[in-house]
Amino acid sequence: MTEVRLDPMTSEEYETYHRAAVLAYAEGHVSAKSWPAEGARQRAIDEYAELLPEGVATPGHHLYTARNGDRAIGMIWFAERPHGAYLYDIRVDADLRGQKYGEALMRAMEHEVRAAGLKAVRLQVFGNNSVARSLYRKLGYLETNVVMAKNLD
Template identity: 40%
Template structure:
């Protein structure tokens, strides 16, 4: 069984993450068919600037790096917001290093963040996943996440 510990992302880790994350997010938007590349690049940049205006110091946003011993295995970004019935979380980004996928690290990271959320009194965790990301969708479903909305389109 794999165990993962989550540690807050450092400033250096955040800079590296941010540089690649906007590019990757834009690529995923294009791959999903949601919009062409120029618009996807702008959306990615705008979304990150809107959601993380103060980077790691943006209130209620938590960015962690997952470790197996001394080795970085991935990252996770979670936003916690207070609603009328209590705190709810939303996972904006979650990644396991490509060469470590399908080895239990994703499951272990989700279990670790779910425990953090329980400790914070969080009532639910939401997330969004691109339709083409079948591996992530399968993992989330295995972990008990339920589909709440489906957005569809057809290329002509």
């Protein structure tokens, strides 16, 4: 069994995460064709600033560094919402993907969600992210709505 421990993310870890996350978020939206490339990075910066104005100290947000032993292997971020928890981000280091860390990380997050007194988890995933969608389905997550688009250019 792949072991994962969740430690509260430090401010230093957050700074490293934030730099990479903003870029990946913008690129994800551009790749999924939900945002135009022009202005995508600034839009991502703005959304993160709105969601996490106090970084790791933002009330109601839980950011964790995932570890296997002493090695940091990824991160996960969820927030408390009226419906339960909303999963904003999950990352497993590229060299560890395909080794069940994503599944272990999700299960560890679900434990933290329960410990916070929340009864459900919601998330959004880009339609072209088949690996993540497969993981979520395997863990029992159901699609509740699907947004579709067609570029007419």
